[in-house]
Every structure is written in structure tokens, then in C-alpha cells.
Amino acid sequence: MNDLRIIRLDPSAASFDADVARWHEVHVASSLPERPDSSPWRIAEVRDYVGTPVPFRWCVGWLALCGDDAVGAALLEAPLVTNLEVANVFVDVLPSARRGGVGTALLDVVEGEARRRGRTIAMAEVSFGLELPEDGAGSPDVHFARTRGYDVALGDVQRRLELPVDPVLLDRLAAEAAPHHAAYRIEVVRGALPDTLAPGYAALASTLAVEAPAGDLLLEAEDPSTQGWRDREAAYARQGLTLWHALALSPAGEVVAHSTIAVSAHDPSLCHQWGTLVRADHRGHRLGLAVKVALHRALQADGAPAPQVATWNATVNDHMVAINDRLGFHKVGRSVELQKRL
Structure with missing residues (x-):
């Protein structure tokens, strides 16, 4: 996408609440609501994560825009008390905007920020349906993560x-x-x-x-x-x-x-x-x-x-x-x- 822009969610900006709402819309839409295991964050949680400084974590979010349309959302969470090498990364892309470089661009931004903050381990989570095996083979999201150097460390089941x-x-x-x-x-x-x-x-x-x-x-x-x-x-x-x-x-x-x-x-x-x-x-x-x-x-x-x-x-x-x-x-x-x- 040649006109792709990535903006940082700024709690001091007048547009912050509107930007968080757009971020959350992308997140919910990319969580595939029709799936029985869909469990997206609530908007109040996202707003507090990104907008309220706390002693135990540092957090920032980004929104990917194509023209005026929000097509991707990302977040970086860095613990501040223990696990000081770890950065938790989250990247969502609208299904209609996938395979166009949005996820790659967002992940580059998130990992770059993690490195600047001295983090040496990036952690992420990908969900998928019961029809796929425990390691997520066949999931496009798992495939994307693995091509970017992420290894499966643990399998979970939602009940x-x-x-x-x-x-x-x-x-x-x-x-x-x-x-x-x-x-x-x-x-x-x-x-x-x-x-x-x-x-x-x-x-x-x-x-x-x-x-x-x-x-x-x-x-x-x-x-x-x-x-x-x-x-x-x-x-x-x-x-x-x-x-x-x-x-x-x-x-x-x-x-x-x-x-x-x-x-x-x-x-x-x-x-x-x-x-x-x-x-x-x-x-x-x-x-x-x-x-x-x-x-x-x-x-x-x-x-x-x-x-x-x-x-x-x-x-x-x-x-x-x-x-x-x-x-x-x-x-x-x-x-x-x-x-x-x-």
C-alpha cells in the first residue's frame, strides 16, 4: 500500500479518544467475531493501557491508515518491574487489507520501539480454530509470525x-x-x-x-x-x-x-x-x-x-x-x- 501511514496514539492529542475507537474497531474486526473463540479486548481496557501511565508497565499503540481508512492496529507493552527483557507485541490487520504489507510495516515499528527500549525478547499470541493442530500449522497468522522469526513456545486451548x-x-x-x-x-x-x-x-x-x-x-x-x-x-x-x-x-x-x-x-x-x-x-x-x-x-x-x-x-x-x-x-x-x- 503506497499511501500507508502509521500514526502513534497520543494521549495528549484532541483526537486520542477517536483514534482509540478506530484502533478498537480494527481490533474487533480482525478478531473474526464469527468465530466461537473470539474474545477481543474491550475499548475501556485499550484506552487505559495506552492512555494511563502506571508503575508496572509502559504501553504505546499505533494505527495504520490507508488514506483516511484505518486498516491496522498495533500495541507494545513493556513490563517495568520484572521481565525487563520482554516486550509483548500485538498486531492486527483488517482481513480486507491483509497481504498488502500492513502487518509487516506495523511489526517493524513495534519491534523497533522494543529494541529502543532495550528489550531483547518479543512475545506474541495468535489464536485460531480447533480444526487446526496444536502448533497452528495452516493458520496464516502463525505463518506470518514464523516468517518474521517467531517460534512457537507454548500451545493453549480456550474453553x-x-x-x-x-x-x-x-x-x-x-x-x-x-x-x-x-x-x-x-x-x-x-x-x-x-x-x-x-x-x-x-x-x-x-x-x-x-x-x-x-x-x-x-x-x-x-x-x-x-x-x-x-x-x-x-x-x-x-x-x-x-x-x-x-x-x-x-x-x-x-x-x-x-x-x-x-x-x-x-x-x-x-x-x-x-x-x-x-x-x-x-x-x-x-x-x-x-x-x-x-x-x-x-x-x-x-x-x-x-x-x-x-x-x-x-x-x-x-x-x-x-x-x-x-x-x-x-x-x-x-x-x-x-x-x-x-
Whole structure:
């Protein structure tokens, strides 16, 4: 495209909100909404990522224009506390504008900025349908990434669960798990965690990247500090997200297991299951099942917040997949996490 222009989203510009809206339109359209696994970001999340400086990440976005038409969108996220070698890159191109050099031009800009910020590892994610194999062979997006030097580091499967979950099933699973964790206490919190629980949660949740199966991804644990978690909570609140946490407390009162679901004020169709983790020295007590069951019970006590909840599991995470299968999750799509040495 000879008339292709790439502009940077500028939070100080009068056009910022309009540019973010155009960015989001490209993102949604390129996410193939007709696919059952489509799960694009909400516009409030994009606006906050790009427009609000935070202590734990640096983020910038770009919009690709052909004439006056937006045809591509890109974003770069650089962690600022841990994983200081990593840059997370996102590139979307309208289906009608593909194979015209838009993706290549955007990726050149994003990777160039990552290098200028001293990042040596670029990470990306590509989703595709269940009809393709685990490594994404046959996906044009995976093919594009691989021709640009990205290697598949981990395969994931997206699963969804219809809400509300049958209370009889939840009761049966809770009763099955209960004898194994009689000495533990399960608590569910909606919204901000109290000061008594936030430090333990932050310390445990920070290890998810290294405790969960990560394939060949070159990741470190995240910031374990309470203030770091409070900064993230504030960002989620700005984005219209309400978090529900189920926590397992040891006999000594330590947070040793957790599960989290995010509910968006801007999307009544889908909520997202985030991390579930049991500390290594407390495994074997069915705590993973216990916190997930407790979370769903609390979440739907006053009515399910959405028709479905989505979750992503590494294909090699047999234990968590087994729990999700028992709750009734079913496969809807695949993705691969890719990385490249810059």
C-alpha cells in the first residue's frame, strides 16, 4: 500500500479518544467475531493501557491508515518491574487489507520501539480454530509470525463454560473435595482485597508465570509486592473490571491457593477466568477444585454475571484441564504463544 501511514496514539492529542475507537474497531474486526473463540479486548481496557501511565508497565499503540481508512492496529507493552527483557507485541490487520504489507510495516515499528527500549525478547499470541493442530500449522497468522522469526513456545486451548453452573454439580464437587482440605479455610472476595489478604495473594499470584506450565517461554515471576498489586487493582477498576477472588488459607492463615474471575461492566456476554494456582507445598488437598467451586458459587449467588466464562489452559496443564472438564468447560479454540530474540 503506497499511501500507508502509521500514526502513534497520543494521549495528549484532541483526537486520542477517536483514534482509540478506530484502533478498537480494527481490533474487533480482525478478531473474526464469527468465530466461537473470539474474545477481543474491550475499548475501556485499550484506552487505559495506552492512555494511563502506571508503575508496572509502559504501553504505546499505533494505527495504520490507508488514506483516511484505518486498516491496522498495533500495541507494545513493556513490563517495568520484572521481565525487563520482554516486550509483548500485538498486531492486527483488517482481513480486507491483509497481504498488502500492513502487518509487516506495523511489526517493524513495534519491534523497533522494543529494541529502543532495550528489550531483547518479543512475545506474541495468535489464536485460531480447533480444526487446526496444536502448533497452528495452516493458520496464516502463525505463518506470518514464523516468517518474521517467531517460534512457537507454548500451545493453549480456550474453553468456555455456560453460566450458571448447575448448583447440584457444584455441591457434589465441593463435598468430594472437602475431606481433603478440612484444615483450610476458603474465603471469597468481590472487588478489592482487604489488607489482611492482599500481601499473601500478591506473593502467590506473582508466581503464576513460572509455576504454571510455560513451555519454552522465557519468563520470570512478576512483582510480588502489595503495592504492585494495588496498582493493578486500580487499573482494573478504571477499565470497568470487577474481580472475584476465591482464596484458600492454611491453618497458619497464609494464602496458599487462589482463583480469580474478571467481570466487565462493558461486556455482558462474557467474563474471564484468570489464574488458578495452589502453592507447591500445599498441593494434594484438592484446593484447586475447592477454590474454583467456591468462586462459582459466590459469583452466581445473585445471578450469573454473563452467559459464559472463558478460560485458557496450556495444552500440557493436565491437572487444571481435568478440573475444568469436571466443571463442564468445553473447547472453543486454540492459540499459540510465540517468542523471538530481537
